[in-house]
Amino acid sequence: MKNKISICLAVIAITMSVFMPYYISGMVENTENTGAVNIEKIANASTSSTVNSIDSEEPNITADYAILIEAATGRVIYEKNADEKAYPASTTKMLTCVLAIEKGDLDKTLSVSQRAAWTEDPYVGFQQGDMLKERDLLKALMMVSDNSSAVVLAEGIGGSVEGFAKMMNDKAKEIGLTNSHFVTPNGLPDDDHYSTARDMAKIAAYGWHNEKFREFSGTEMDTIEWVSPVNKRMVVKNSNKLLGTMPGVNGIKTGWTNAAGGCLAASAKRDGVQLIAVVLHSDDVNTRFTEAGKLLEYGFSKVKKMKSMDKSRTERTVLVSHGEGFKVTAHPQEDVKFPLLQGDSEKDYTIKISGSGVVEAPIEKGQRVGQATVYYKGKKLNSIPMVADKDVYKGNNVISILVGYCHRLGLLN
Numbered sequence: 345m346k347n348k349i350s351i352c353l354a355v356i357a358i359t360m361s362v363f364m365p366y367y368i369s370g371m372v373e374n375t376e377n378t379g380a381v382n383i384e385k386i387a388n389a390s391t392s393s394t395v396n397s398i399d400s401e402e403p404n405i406t407a408d409y410a411i412l413i414e415a416a417t418g419r420v421i422y423e424k425n426a427d428e429k430a431y432p433a434s435t436t437k438m439l440t441c442v443l444a445i446e447k448g449d450l451d452k453t454l455s456v457s458q459r460a461a462w463t464e465d466p467y468v469g470f471q472q473g474d475m476l477k478e479r480d481l482l483k484a485l486m487m488v489s490d491n492s493s494a495v496v497l498a499e500g501i502g503g504s505v506e507g508f509a510k511m512m513n514d515k516a517k518e519i520g521l522t523n524s525h526f527v528t529p530n531g532l533p534d535d536d537h538y539s540t541a542r543d544m545a546k547i548a549a550y551g552w553h554n555e556k557f558r559e560f561s562g563t564e565m566d567t568i569e570w571v572s573p574v575n576k577r578m579v580v581k582n583s584n585k586l587l588g589t590m591p592g593v594n595g596i597k598t599g600w601t602n603a604a605g606g607c608l609a610a611s612a613k614r615d616g617v618q619l620i621a622v623v624l625h626s627d628d629v630n631t632r633f634t635e636a637g638k639l640l641e642y643g644f645s646k647v648k649k650m651k652s653m654d655k656s657r658t659e660r661t662v663l664v665s666h667g668e669g670f671k672v673t674a675h676p677q678e679d680v681k682f683p684l685l686q687g688d689s690e691k692d693y694t695i696k697i698s699g700s701g702v703v704e705a706p707i708e709k710g711q712r713v714g715q716a717t718v719y720y721k722g723k724k725l726n727s728i729p730m731v732a733d734k735d736v737y738k739g740n741n742v743i744s745i746l747v748g749y750c751h752r753l754g755l756l757n
Contacts, residue, residue: 410426456492457499523539545620669736
């Protein structure tokens with residue numbers, strides 16, 4: 345047993361600097377350290393986008409619930425009753441869209457059921473037996489907030505509205521929602537269907553990282569095409585009145601019911617800064633647009649610059665057991681971005697790189713093998729997956745076998 349441990353300790357001595365998660369106070373150009381990186385140390389090597397900053401007072405928001413965040417990190421710039429429960433109305437459809445993109449097939453044809461055709465307050469007017477591809481149903485869902493399309497997608501992807509609701513709640517938990525529960529795919533009123541401004545902002549930010557989500561939520565005008573009846577088409581214009589009227593606005597979703605009032609999740613990007621505003625329970629259908637616009641303008645006045653650390657400058661070596669090779673290098677999946685608001689300093693931010701020091705082959709290029717977490721003054725903002733830089737197939741590399749043996753003994757983890 346002593347000999348086995350000696351062999352393991354020899355491996356550990358060789359690879360000690362590349363697998364243990366720990367905090368560091370600085371960062372060099374090509375580091376294999378893992379842990380917390382003070383972003384001030386790398387500010388001169390980072391890229392940034394500067395926003396003209398002026399002193400501005402918080403906007404007067406009459407909506408009962410509201411929040412404004414920076415999309416890359418989730419940093420909150422403004423909030424009002426952001427954790428109080430509210431009816432989200434059709435902003436619910438953001439989550440339906442996320443699931444349809446991730447779990448569905450945009451080119452798959454779905455049929456409109458009787459339940460879908462008879463759904464309350466439809467916009468498009470689908471008839472039972474109509475057939476459309478998922479991508480056209482998503483246009484109806486996100487651009488003109490059609491309620492029937494949400495039911496068609498729910499039945500096609502979840503087997504039933506009830507089955508899809510379970511998927512929605514599972515996804516909500518995965519995204520990090522803490523005060524929401526979903527019953528319907530379209531947000532029609534139900535006492536057990538609720539969310540918060542903060543949770544809806546989290547859904548919006550999550551969806552915004554997906555190119556297809558951005559496309560469906562940010563297109564001003566498009567055409568819905570039916571598979572059956574053949575040659576049937578409808579030109580639709582996005583219900584988000586901020587699109588095309590306010591500089592930088594690029595999505596996301598409107599909502600309205602009598603119970604929920606005016607609801608809107610709106611996003612805009614200027615000079616590299618992406619913001620998301622959510623207002624729930626506005627007085628009327630127009631106030632939601634003016635107040636979301638006020639929040640976005642306020643946010644752009646407060647963010648003085650957006651810093652970005654190139655993903656290639658942050659790396660971590662991860663050992664591989666039972667592979668053709670014995671290690672991979674992990675980088676963040678995307679550049680690490682963080683906003684600087686008035687009064688902020690780069691030293692307020694740290695990045696902690698964490699994850700298992702050992703993974704088992706096979707490993708695919710791009711596979712998640714850890715995470716980089718951004719903190720602001722010790723508070724977690726968001727996490728970015730650390731992904732492998734290459735494939736490693738199963739094999740009998742000697743060091744890799746030893747790594748696996750030591751890992752099983754608990755000497756490497």
